[in-house]
Amino acid sequence: MKELSVIFPWNPNFETGVAIIDEQHKKLVDLLNALAEHLAYGSDAPTLERVFDELTDYTVYHFQTEEKLWHQYLPQDEMTLAHERTHLSFVNDVMRFRQDIDRLTSDQVVEEVVSFLTHWLAFHILETDKHMSKILLALQQGQTLEQAKAFASVEMSGAMRVLIETILKMYDNLSTRTLQLMREIAERQRAEARLRLSKDVIDSTLEAIFVTTATGEIIDTNPAFSSDVDATHEALLGRNIRAIKPTLFTNEKTDEIWEIAAASGHWAGEIIGRDAHGAMESGWLSLSAIRDKEGEITHYVGVLSSIRQLIARQQSLEQAANFDMLTGLPNRRLLKDRLDHALRRSQRSGEMLAICFLDLDGFKQVNDQYGHDAGDELLRVVGARLGHLLRGEDTVARLGGDEFVLLFESLHQTEDLPPVLERVLAEVALPIICDGRAVQVTASIGATVHPRDNSEAEQLLAHADQAMYEAKRLGKSRYSLFVS
Numbered sequence: 329m330k331e332l333s334v335i336f337p338w339n340p341n342f343e344t345g346v347a348i349i350d351e352q353h354k355k356l357v358d359l360l361n362a363l364a365e366h367l368a369y370g371s372d373a374p375t376l377e378r379v380f381d382e383l384t385d386y387t388v389y390h391f392q393t394e395e396k397l398w399h400q401y402l403p404q405d406e407m408t409l410a411h412e413r414t415h416l417s418f419v420n421d422v423m424r425f426r427q428d429i430d431r432l433t434s435d436q437v438v439e440e441v442v443s444f445l446t447h448w449l450a451f452h453i454l455e456t457d458k459h460m461s462k463i464l465l466a467l468q469q470g471q472t473l474e475q476a477k478a479f480a481s482v483e484m485s486g487a488m489r490v491l492i493e494t495i496l497k498m499y500d501n502l503s504t505r506t507l508q509l510m511r512e513i514a515e516r517q518r519a520e521a522r523l524r525l526s527k528d529v530i531d532s533t534l535e536a537i538f539v540t541t542a543t544g545e546i547i548d549t550n551p552a553f554s555s556d557v558d559a560t561h562e563a564l565l566g567r568n569i570r571a572i573k574p575t576l577f578t579n580e581k582t583d584e585i586w587e588i589a590a591a592s593g594h595w596a597g598e599i600i601g602r603d604a605h606g607a608m609e610s611g612w613l614s615l616s617a618i619r620d621k622e623g624e625i626t627h628y629v630g631v632l633s634s635i636r637q638l639i640a641r642q643q644s645l646e647q648a649a650n651f652d653m654l655t656g657l658p659n660r661r662l663l664k665d666r667l668d669h670a671l672r673r674s675q676r677s678g679e680m681l682a683i684c685f686l687d688l689d690g691f692k693q694v695n696d697q698y699g700h701d702a703g704d705e706l707l708r709v710v711g712a713r714l715g716h717l718l719r720g721e722d723t724v725a726r727l728g729g730d731e732f733v734l735l736f737e738s739l740h741q742t743e744d745l746p747p748v749l750e751r752v753l754a755e756v757a758l759p760i761i762c763d764g765r766a767v768q769v770t771a772s773i774g775a776t777v778h779p780r781d782n783s784e785a786e787q788l789l790a791h792a793d794q795a796m797y798e799a800k801r802l803g804k805s806r807y808s809l810f811v812s
Contacts, residue, residue, distance in 0.1 A: 367441065380646065383422060387418070402473075531550060537552065537629070539561060547566075554630065633773070680740070681737045722736050723735040753807065757805065771805065
């Protein structure tokens with residue numbers, strides 16, 4: 329344990345002369361210091377419960393050791409019985425503290441707990457254990473019980489009594505001051521952690537952030553701002569923001585922005601400017617004024633969001649949410665949306681639609697023999713081929729692995745579907761070059777037609793999947809129509 333965290337330092341005056349007692353007292357002091365540190369640093373309830381349990385368990389073990397010695401040398405003595413009662417009372421107090429852990433978030437309660445524990449332990453060792461140990465040692469040297477008690481009483485009086493009172497007072501003051509210092513250190517460490525987290529968030533955000541003095545000189549920027557103006561962080565320090573962003577901060581409109589920010593503390597709105605390459609772009613500026621205790625403006629903080637970047641980010645999020653990352657095809661989510669729309673159109677127009685579940689035959693062998701990169705390339709090529717075969721109103725989606733779904737809309741009759749599926753089978757079966765090697769797979773397709781199969785979207789997919797397994801059972805590289 330760090331010396332700074334020791335709220336109850338061990339002192340040679342605590343030694344009783346009985347080796348096993350002194351050894352256990354030192355362990356109790358270590359446990360008390362550990363508990364005080366956890367209380368000062370605001371550890372969570374499970375941690376405090378664990379530390380309390382460890383202190384309680386060891387305290388009980390220590391008391392059992394002491395009481396065995398006292399009963400050996402002072403059986404049925406009032407001092408021994410009183411000692412046992414004191415032990416029991418202390419254990420009950422510790423258990424009460426443990427059961428009331430929720431209250432230990434209050435600094436005042438923490439001080440009360442730590443003060444009680446340190447005072448009790450110091451007093452118990454110096455006053456009671458030291459006294460009884462002197463009796464025990466005298467008995468071991470051959471004195472009678474009366475002689476031993478008389479000797480111990482003399483030893484514990486006079487200068488020893490003054491020493492005990494002095495040490496107890498000193499430890500009371502020491503524990504309070506050390507606890508306060510530990511809490512200050514803990515709060516500073518938490519504040520530093522919050523600052524590090526805030527800096528990490530600011531550094532990683534896509535928004536361009538700058539901090540200036542009251543007159544506009546830059547004192548800090550994040551990487552996004554440096555990238556936006558095509559300059560290093562070091563090169564920007566000390567330069568005026570008006571010179572760095574002249575199209576944003578050197579006209580009547582932007583003078584008004586600064587005035588509003590100075591008057592009300594904040595301005596936010598759309599602005600028009602140029603990027604680092606001179607191209608016109610629109611953005612969103614949030615400008616805030618920071619004031620000192622006297623109300624004087626000391627800094628400005630600006631956050632610039634490029635509308636172009638916001639749109640690109642939104643498009644990227646939509647792409648990730650609706651399209652397969654490997655093939656660029658619609659994923660299950662977008663397929664479900666398009667299928668729902670297709671079913672509604674079919675109900676209005678009376679035209680048929682077909683759902684086809686396609687699974688590649690031999691894909692696992694390509695993956696196993698040539699590796700996942702070759703397998704990924706094969707899936708991309710198959711996805712592109714399927715996309716070229718379909719009409720504009722049709723959809724090909726990848727569900728994952730080597731599973732694809734084809735959605736054909738505006739079919740006039742069921743007989744229109746087989747020729748299309750034959751072309752799909754033939755296209756998939758063409759050789760594919762993967763990493764310089766020609767590989768070949770085939771497809772098994774299961775299909776169902778709506779409204780002949782008058783089911784909901786999920787059930788249509790399940791029926792097409794069922795028909796696909798029938799195609800595989802019949803020998804693969806073929807299609808099978810669902811029959812209800």
